[in-house]
Amino acid sequence: MRKTHYQNEIASSVYSVETDEDIMARIISIAEKEYPYECCGILIGRCDDHCFEISDAYETCNHERSVKRADSFTIGPMDVYKCERALTGTEYEIIGFYHSHPDRPAVLSVKDETGMLPGLLYVLISVSAGMRKDITAYIRINEIIHEATMYCENRPKG
Amino acid sequence: MKVYISATLRSFFGRRTETETQGNTIRKILKDLTDRYPEASKGLYGDDGNLRGFIRIFVDDEDRTDKSFHDDEIADGSTVLLLPFIAGGAPGESIIPDERRKEVSLDDSEIDRFSKHLLLREIGVKGQKRIKAARVCIIGAGALGSPVIQYLAAAGVGTLKIVDSDSVTPENLQSQVIHGTRDVKRPKAASARDTVRNINRNIDVTADNTRVEADNVMSVIEGFDLVIDCTDNYKTRYLLNDACILSRIPLVYAAVYQYEGQVSIFGLKGGPCLRCIYPEPPAPGLVPTCAEGGTISPLSGIVGSIQAVEALKLIIGIGENLGGRLLTVDTLGLKSKFLNVSRNEHCPLCGNSPSIYEPEGFNYEEFCGLMKEEEEIPVEGYTAEELAEKIESGEPVTVIDVREPHERAVKSFPGASVIPIGQLVRRMNELDPEHDTVFICKQGLRSILAIHTLREAGYKGPMYNLKGGMDAMKDIIFSNEAGWL
Numbered sequence: 213m214r215k216t217h218y219q220n221e222i223a224s225s226v227y228s229v230e231t232d233e234d235i236m237a238r239i240i241s242i243a244e245k246e247y248p249y250e251c252c253g254i255l256i257g258r259c260d261d262h263c264f265e266i267s268d269a270y271e272t273c274n275h276e277r278s279v280k281r282a283d284s285f286t287i288g289p290m291d292v293y294k295c296e297r298a299l300t301g302t303e304y305e306i307i308g309f310y311h312s313h314p315d316r317p318a319v320l321s322v323k324d325e326t327g328m329l330p331g332l333l334y335v336l337i338s339v340s341a342g343m344r345k346d347i348t349a350y351i352r353i354n355e356i357i358h359e360a361t362m363y364c365e366n367r368p369k370g
Numbered sequence: 371m372k373v374y375i376s377a378t379l380r381s382f383f384g385r386r387t388e389t390e391t392q393g394n395t396i397r398k399i400l401k402d403l404t405d406r407y408p409e410a411s412k413g414l415y416g417d418d419g420n421l422r423g424f425i426r427i428f429v430d431d432e433d434r435t436d437k438s439f440h441d442d443e444i445a446d447g448s449t450v451l452l453l454p455f456i457a458g459g460a461p462g463e464s465i466i467p468d469e470r471r472k473e474v475s476l477d478d479s480e481i482d483r484f485s486k487h488l489l490l491r492e493i494g495v496k497g498q499k500r501i502k503a504a505r506v507c508i509i510g511a512g513a514l515g516s517p518v519i520q521y522l523a524a525a526g527v528g529t530l531k532i533v534d535s536d537s538v539t540p541e542n543l544q545s546q547v548i549h550g551t552r553d554v555k556r557p558k559a560a561s562a563r564d565t566v567r568n569i570n571r572n573i574d575v576t577a578d579n580t581r582v583e584a585d586n587v588m589s590v591i592e593g594f595d596l597v598i599d600c601t602d603n604y605k606t607r608y609l610l611n612d613a614c615i616l617s618r619i620p621l622v623y624a625a626v627y628q629y630e631g632q633v634s635i636f637g638l639k640g641g642p643c644l645r646c647i648y649p650e651p652p653a654p655g656l657v658p659t660c661a662e663g664g665t666i667s668p669l670s671g672i673v674g675s676i677q678a679v680e681a682l683k684l685i686i687g688i689g690e691n692l693g694g695r696l697l698t699v700d701t702l703g704l705k706s707k708f709l710n711v712s713r714n715e716h717c718p719l720c721g722n723s724p725s726i727y728e729p730e731g732f733n734y735e736e737f738c739g740l741m742k743e744e745e746e747i748p749v750e751g752y753t754a755e756e757l758a759e760k761i762e763s764g765e766p767v768t769v770i771d772v773r774e775p776h777e778r779a780v781k782s783f784p785g786a787s788v789i790p791i792g793q794l795v796r797r798m799n800e801l802d803p804e805h806d807t808v809f810i811c812k813q814g815l816r817s818i819l820a821i822h823t824l825r826e827a828g829y830k831g832p833m834y835n836l837k838g839g840m841d842a843m844k845d846i847i848f849s850n851e852a853g854w855l
Contacts, residue, residue, distance in 0.1 A: 250459060250460065252456075276457075276459075280459075282460075283459045283460040283461075283462065283463070284457070284458070284459035284460075285457065285458060285459055286455070286456070286457040287455075287456040287457070289376075289426040289428065289433075289451075289453035289454060289455055290428070290431070290453070292376060292378060292453055292454055292456065293374075293376065293428075293451060293453055296376060296377055296378075296387075305377055306377060306378050309456050311458060311459070313459075313460035313461070314460065315460075315463070316460035316461055316463065317461070319461065320458075321458065321459060321460055321461035321462075322461070322491070322492055322688070323457070323458045323459050324458035324459065326423065326458075327423060327424050327455070327456065327457045327458045328424075328458075329378055329379070329381070329424055329454055329456070330381040330382075330413065331380060331381035332378060334458075
């Protein structure tokens with residue numbers, strides 16, 4: 213358990229994330245490709261109270277000003293809207309977002325914590341010298357931020 | 371009105387994505403929504419009553435989140451979208467590398483002393499260790515240096531170097547709060563060092579009494595993580611800028627004048643330097659220094675404190691710093707604003723094809739206009755003693771005081787005619803070209819400018835400058851005007 217702030221304490225994890233290697237490899241390759249800038253995107257899948265299942269990842273444009281892209285990201289609200297519309301009628305929904313931290317650790321920054329929407333999954337990828345270093349996942353439930361345990365398996369398709 | 375609510379906001383509105391609401395403005399729609407979903411109100415609005423940063427409201431394709439749109443009537447058939455704004459980013463990068471941080475530790479007394487820092491999530495033990503590991507060089511222990519040095523010492527910066535070649539004078543005490551009355555005539559660097567030791571004896575503090583020149587500036591700042599510009603003159607300011615850029619040391623810059631100040635950071639990766647913003651300093655005499663123009667006492671406290679905060683943010687690696695932005699503070703109108711400043715690719719120092727590689731390589735006197743490149747007729751002048759003697763002996767001398775009215779109110783020159791510098795050319799015919807005319811100002815710089823201005827305007831009479839201005843006359847009392855000082 214990692215204590216960071218009296219308001220936003222990170223509690224021990226009862227949350228888990230399940231995904232397969234293909235999706236993770238895709239997110240990692242995007243993060244490495246965008247280095248030294250931050251990449252960002254939308255995570256699609258299903259979730260229940262404690263388990264997030266990532267079925268797909270959708271890369272979005274980092275809308276930050278160019279000088280800020282090395283340590284900031286912004287996903288345009290309309291990108292989220294379009295993605296959501298495309299998912300209408302399917303069994304999937306937006307379950308969270310991912311972004312990378314070039315040359316910085318995969319821990320939530322103050323900016324990250326301030327912008328976190330409750331109930332959604334935030335996956336962080338730290339990239340050092342163009343190579344993936346670490347991947348973490350966080351969820352905010354009310355004012356409390358939980359680190360989720362990630363399970364990544366090579367699942368058969370379908 | 372039909373409102374689409376993004377499913378990502380489900381923790382506020384449940385899983386409903388489309389809903390019919392009462393009202394034809396954003397304000398009314400939000401009111402209706404929060405009435406129906408009382409829980410959403412806490413999620414949508416912060417403690418200050420404003421919409422939280424992660425909420426965006428679109429009407430059709432237009433972002434209408436800003437409050438100014440909330441009372442605009444929405445046309446029938448429009449779609450109102452309540453969407454998330456997803457943003458964040460990596461934690462800031464500290465100028466103190468992790469290896470340096472790991473080399474230091476905090477003992478019990480330090481944990482006690484810096485507990486207010488340790489309580490801050492962004493600082494914590496790691497941040498405090500970075501502060502302790504930091505080596506900061508402060509150039510100038512005057513008005514700006516006073517808050518900078520004291521706050522950095524109090525914040526726990528482990529190594530401080532204070533560079534100033536001046537000594538404390540009584541007039542310094544109005545704004546240079548690091549010195550006290552008993553420090554008058556002591557070197558400023560030593561006086562400031564003693565104040566630092568009084569704050570925290572564990573700080574490794576050095577007082578350097580040398581004057582920063584082109585040939586020593588590189589060695590003065592060598593080995594430091596950060597340099598703070600607390601100087602009051604253009605020459606040192608350009609020297610420091612050049613040396614910091616060449617040494618790749620970030621520089622926290624500030625300047626104050628009368629009621630206004632400005633702060634920025636130079637030498638950050640991709641950011642501008644002083645020469646990108648101000649390629650050349652103004653001509654001498656055109657802009658008075660603080661010593662001549664004056665400053666309101668707490669101004670340098672405000673501006674210097676901002677410098678100290680920026681320095682700590684760079685050391686800890688948090689927040690949004692002033693790299694690429696110039697903050698201006700106007701204490702009279704109580705206004706402040708940011709000016710975006712960017713690196714100039716043609717900058718001779720940090721541009722794409724720089725021409726400056728060594729601070730020794732060029733003449734600062736010439737650059738700063740202290741030495742005129744064109745053949746300007748030199749201005750003849752009198753010292754204070756010579757002028758006093760002339761007046762005492764009864765020689766006919768016309769004295770023109772070019773100072774502003776409020777300056778004359780402090781100390782007037784007996785028998786002088788008053789023509790403020792801006793009116794000189796217009797009122798040239800009030801001068802008698804057949805007689806010697808002596809121009810006076812506070813420090814003898816604006817009077818030189820006055821003489822040049824009149825020469826350019828075609829005045830042919832003999833003109834003399836009072837060297838050192840009224841300040842130099844301070845200790846001279848005319849026998850016939852014993853009470854004038």
